[in-house]
Amino acid sequence: MKILNDINFNEFINDEKLSVVDFYADWCGPCKMIAPILEELEKELSDVNFGKLNVDGSDISFKYGVMSIPTIMVFKKGDVIKTSTGLVSKDELKNIILNK
């Protein structure tokens, strides 16, 4: 999982490959539960970039309208193509990422 911040965020989401961003915070229990699921998916889906952005102290979450965490956003060449809010199972998350 690449650690994202205000400096590297745009470059990350504009990549040719699909990019998955985990909006999280340290105070959020469900975020901690979904983190290892994303790490597993990162190993399985080699064609997808995985990154995480700590919403605490970042304006990016505000820009993308994130008001609930965990929020998982899937980007394709800079555009948001899928958003998922809350704790979901690994299978469900995989389907969201692969747009099934």
Add this chain to the structure above:
Amino acid sequence: MYDVIIIGAGIAGLTSSIYLKRANKNILVLEGNVYGGQIINSSRVENYPGISKITGYEFANNLYNQVKELGVEIKYEMALRIIDGNIKKIITNNNKYECKSIIIATGVTKRKLGIENKYIGKGVSYCATCDGNFYKGKDVAIVGSGNTALEDALYLSNICSKVYIIIRSSNFKGDEILIDEILSHNNVEVLYNSNVTNLFGDNNLERIEINNDYNIDVDGLFIAIGQVPDNDCFKEIIDIDEKGYIKALEDCKTNKDGIFVAGDCRTKKLRQLVTAASDGAIAATEAIKYVGGKK
């Protein structure tokens, strides 16, 4: 064939897996979502004997690690149906499993208002400690009158400019100590005998309608109106009460021999971490007896 299959990896299900594994039973835990159950949403647990303070996530994770260290097999599949018999079968979204005994520990999920879907993640939240910081300095409302609603209100009153608590009746249902504390906060206003009847806002939530009568402007609505079980898929063979809970007494025995129920999904008066763990131990012990008697 497994000796016992446990449906659900919340506190009750995982506790039963400890007892069964330590009795050398061949077991499988099926979980349709993520392990840990509802407790992962609690920012602090302070009423579990022997642990003075812990987060819900840490508690769930400690239990999960304990279970994994014992070598318990957990599969992330959704149980869709049970077929009863001398050998019992469980059909999941991926597979079919056979076992001698089953423990149902499917827990509960958060109750929804039913009108909020459009605004989930856009002003509506079910987790104040997760999302409260997005509403720093803003006006918010909480619907609910129990301890979760009160704890949420306390948390939010320290972050938000104004906190409305919307409760259906003329009384809170939570602990006195919390009620007294919340009523002492100047930025908290309680709307008694009130129901949220509609939500408005172009993209994000902007205001909520109360009693089909008047609106209040808020940026956030936190929903804490209790929990509901989801046992519909078992109702053809297992007795379920009118609220959806699986009928059983403290011995955790359902109407079917060899099928037990543990935790929040059972008919009971008190749904707590400690009673979920207790059910897990009882159901496991009963299942061990049942499986032993079959040899």
